Amino acid sequence: MIDQRHYLDFERPVADLEARIEELSDPLATDDLEAPAVEMKALRQAAQEIRARIYRRLDPWQKTQVARHPDRPHFSQYVAGLIEDFVELRGDRKFADDQAIIGGLGRFRGQGVVVMGHEKGDDTASRVEHNFGMARPEGYRKSVRLMDLAEQFGLPVLSFVDTAGAYPGLDAEERGQSEAIARSTERGLTLRTPFIATITGEGGSGGAIALAAANKVLILEHSIYSVISPEGCASILWRDSARAKDAAEAMKITAQDLLKLKVVDRIVPEPVGGAHSDPAATVKAVGDAIEEELKALTLLSSDQLVEQRAARFYAIGRAGSGAI
Amino acid sequence: MAEQDPKRKLSWLAKIAPGVRKMVSRHTGFAGNLWLKDPNTGEMVYQPDLEQALWVTPSGSHMRIGPAQRFAYTFDEGLHERLPAPESPDDPLKFTDDKPYRERLTAARKATGANDAVAIATGRIGGTQTVVLVQNFAFMGGSLGTAAGEGFIAAAEAAVARRAPLVVFTAAGGARMQEGALSLMQMARTTLAIQTLKKAHLPYIVVLTDPTTGGVTASYAMLGDIHLAEPGALIGFAGRRVIEQTIRQTLPPGFQRSEFLLEKGMIDKVVHRKDLPAVLASILGVLTAGRATAA
Numbered sequence: 001m002i003d004q005r006h007y008l009d010f011e012r013p014v015a016d017l018e019a020r021i022e023e024l025s026d027p028l029a030t031d032d033l034e035a036p037a038v039e040m041k042a043l044r045q046a047a048q049e050i051r052a053r054i055y056r057r058l059d060p061w062q063k064t065q066v067a068r069h070p071d072r073p074h075f076s077q078y079v080a081g082l083i084e085d086f087v088e089l090r091g092d093r094k095f096a097d098d099q100a101i102i103g104g105l106g107r108f109r110g111q112g113v114v115v116m117g118h119e120k121g122d123d124t125a126s127r128v129e130h131n132f133g134m135a136r137p138e139g140y141r142k143s144v145r146l147m148d149l150a151e152q153f154g155l156p157v158l159s160f161v162d163t164a165g166a167y168p169g170l171d172a173e174e175r176g177q178s179e180a181i182a183r184s185t186e187r188g189l190t191l192r193t194p195f196i197a198t199i200t201g202e203g204g205s206g207g208a209i210a211l212a213a214a215n216k217v218l219i220l221e222h223s224i225y226s227v228i229s230p231e232g233c234a235s236i237l238w239r240d241s242a243r244a245k246d247a248a249e250a251m252k253i254t255a256q257d258l259l260k261l262k263v264v265d266r267i268v269p270e271p272v273g274g275a276h277s278d279p280a281a282t283v284k285a286v287g288d289a290i291e292e293e294l295k296a297l298t299l300l301s302s303d304q305l306v307e308q309r310a311a312r313f314y315a316i317g318r319a320g321s322g323a324i
Numbered sequence: 325m326a327e328q329d330p331k332r333k334l335s336w337l338a339k340i341a342p343g344v345r346k347m348v349s350r351h352t353g354f355a356g357n358l359w360l361k362d363p364n365t366g367e368m369v370y371q372p373d374l375e376q377a378l379w380v381t382p383s384g385s386h387m388r389i390g391p392a393q394r395f396a397y398t399f400d401e402g403l404h405e406r407l408p409a410p411e412s413p414d415d416p417l418k419f420t421d422d423k424p425y426r427e428r429l430t431a432a433r434k435a436t437g438a439n440d441a442v443a444i445a446t447g448r449i450g451g452t453q454t455v456v457l458v459q460n461f462a463f464m465g466g467s468l469g470t471a472a473g474e475g476f477i478a479a480a481e482a483a484v485a486r487r488a489p490l491v492v493f494t495a496a497g498g499a500r501m502q503e504g505a506l507s508l509m510q511m512a513r514t515t516l517a518i519q520t521l522k523k524a525h526l527p528y529i530v531v532l533t534d535p536t537t538g539g540v541t542a543s544y545a546m547l548g549d550i551h552l553a554e555p556g557a558l559i560g561f562a563g564r565r566v567i568e569q570t571i572r573q574t575l576p577p578g579f580q581r582s583e584f585l586l587e588k589g590m591i592d593k594v595v596h597r598k599d600l601p602a603v604l605a606s607i608l609g610v611l612t613a614g615r616a617t618a619a
Contacts, residue, residue: 170571186518209509227505313512
């Protein structure tokens, strides 16, 4: 497990320790069978402590890297861990199926639901298949279709947001990327059933809000949600994409800042060392939070759900509504 | 005048320019040059001629205009009443890049005389009482922040209160980065405001002008009952440079221009600026005569 890990720059101290543990765990490397066991125990404990210390104090740019970590649980893992009887529904009925957004029907802890989310893929082939989680118009038209279906049959919608942004390509523009995003946001806002969005990784701009115009917006502890990527912001405002760290800080993209701004409603804590250090625990924690929120929303009528969602978004950024 | 060689004229002007410019600016309050460059052809155009032509150059370039001119050109006899945009907190994130956002806001306010990037007015278009919102590109690239979002919501409320249609002239580089996720939220907030118009069966007409990109296009600019556009306007989601870097090829000429969007089915009609009031009048006249609105 350890040798497969991707270490981030700031995880260097942990990486060094874990490399040493790896060395010691090789029985051929030493003759003394007692000493390594003692040392390893101490090293493991030290590594865990250092990891915890690092993750307690991640800056916004470090969080950006955690949010983009290749081992961070993706949509497919949330579906596998939380949705029984999942039936994937494909296609926008207009042009194509876009695998950057996946969706379908299933049961969430007994309750029939429609689920949808960005999928980034987890190896080269699947990343290409899912276009790195960057959807084309067909992805957003599929999400509209799924929300229509949810409303028709009175099912709640659970979305999982994890995208660098909508795909900036020629074909996407030709087929109306802007209109598709706008319609998906609109469909979320008008939905007459409960809608819970969870930002599990990167919430990148319009491509993210198209799946997050929800009654409740949850976010993982080290996820980010922003109007433009830190690199994009830096290249425009500082004319230097290397200033991404500064942009990440200035834009207030962390879960903690977004909660203060009321852009998100609830932070789901991650295991020590981030979601990627224990995907199963992360998926379960997200499920527990969704279950709680869903229970509360189920008490509201369709009219109340639409009103609550409108009030939620109207309140954001209004004078006296608690800016940082 | 238009027949003469504009370059010759410029060189003649250039010789005496310092003195003349000072005089001109003193007498007319005009700070800049009387000659402007056609963004398409590079030709110099005499400003009073340009004003006469609604800021459309002889080659047909529709130059960017602000709210004052837009209101004057759009309403019957130019008559209108400005509606106040609600106040909203400045600089909610205490944002600083090269310069503090506050300083940028102050400079933009000084340069435009407006509080933020949208202006709202009401008046008649072809006799139909209408609320018009104009996005001003001269104010920080027309960018959509909290103030502009609140302005949009206020314009929709004003339209509903008057049982009047809403016409929005878009012009923006996109969301205002200096307000972070709060600017992103305006995509949802403006979309909510549009729903109140829909519920009231009031027409919501979008006129896309140069340029309309990013989060503005991906929200209220693409949710109109009818989409009109001025000729040659840049309209798109992603910026040209970003797309070229992504697909590693050069984009065809005319890509993301009004005519391209017309061909792709995203807008209903490309309309010359001088024809806009008449086209809007026809559309509004018919839509408001329908059973749904006429009540």
